[in-house]
Amino acid sequence: MDANHAARKPKVLRDRSSLLGGDRPSRQEAEAALRTLLRWAGDDPERNGLADTPARVVRAFEEHFAGYAQDPVEILQRTFDETEGYDEMIVLRGIRFESHCEHHMAPIVGRAWVAYVPSGRVVGISKLARVVQAYAKRLQIQEKMTAQIANTINDVLKPHGVGVIIKAEHHCMSTRGVHKHDADMVTSRMLGCFRDNPMTRQEFLAIAN
Numbered sequence: 001m002d003a004n005h006a007a008r009k010p011k012v013l014r015d016r017s018s019l020l021g022g023d024r025p026s027r028q029e030a031e032a033a034l035r036t037l038l039r040w041a042g043d044d045p046e047r048n049g050l051a052d053t054p055a056r057v058v059r060a061f062e063e064h065f066a067g068y069a070q071d072p073v074e075i076l077q078r079t080f081d082e083t084e085g086y087d088e089m090i091v092l093r094g095i096r097f098e099s100h101c102e103h104h105m106a107p108i109v110g111r112a113w114v115a116y117v118p119s120g121r122v123v124g125i126s127k128l129a130r131v132v133q134a135y136a137k138r139l140q141i142q143e144k145m146t147a148q149i150a151n152t153i154n155d156v157l158k159p160h161g162v163g164v165i166i167k168a169e170h171h172c173m174s175t176r177g178v179h180k181h182d183a184d185m186v187t188s189r190m191l192g193c194f195r196d197n198p199m200t201r202q203e204f205l206a207i208a209n
C-alpha cells in the first residue's frame with residue numbers, strides 16, 4: 001500500500017477567493033439571475049427550448065468553477081521522500097485545461113507545462129495536473145494562473161526550482177472584440193534554478209517547444 005492510499009486528511013480551504021464559506025447565493029437565486037439575463041438578451045426564458053437552460057447553465061458553472069472548492073496546497077501535501085537522491089528535472093508536459101477569463105467569463109483553453117527540480121520531496125505526478133485544474137477551474141487571467149501554480153509548488157515542495165509555461169487561446173479575443181483567431185498567449189514563471197541557471201531554463205524551454 002503506497003502513501004496515496006493512506007487515510008486522507010480533511011480538506012482545509014486556505015484560498016480566500018473561495019465563496020463556499022461565505023454568503024453563497026442559493027441555486028434558485030442563480031437560476032433566477034440567468035432568467036434575467038435571457039430576458040435582457042431579448043428572449044423569453046419561459047419558452048420550451050429555454051425552460052431548462054438556467055438549470056443547465058448553473059450545473060455548467062459548478063463544473064467550470066469547481067476549483068474554488070479545491071485547495072492546491074492540500075493537493076500537494078502528500079509527498080514521497082524515498083527517491084534515492086533523485087535531483088533531476090521532473091516535467092509534466094502539455095496538461096490540457098479549460099479556464100474562464102475574469103473579464104468576460106469567456107473560455108481560456110490551453111496547455112500547461114509544469115516542471116520542478118526536487119530537493120528531497122516529490123509528489124505523485126497526477127498531483128501537478130490537479131493543481132493546474134484547481135486554479136484553472138476559477139475565473140482567471142493567464143498571468144495570475146501561471147504565477148499561482150508556480151508559487152504554490154514552490155511554497156509547498158520547497159524544491160530547487162519550479163518552471164511553469166502556459167499556452168492558451170482566449171475566446172474573448174477569438175470570438176468577440178478583435179476576433180483574432182489562432183493567436184496563442186504564452187506566459188511563464190521561473191523560480192529558483194529555473195530562473196538562475198540558464199542550462200535548466202533551456203532544458204525546460206526545449207521540452208515545452
Ligand SMILES: [Zn+2]
Nearest residue numbers: 101103104172
Ligand atoms: Zn477576456
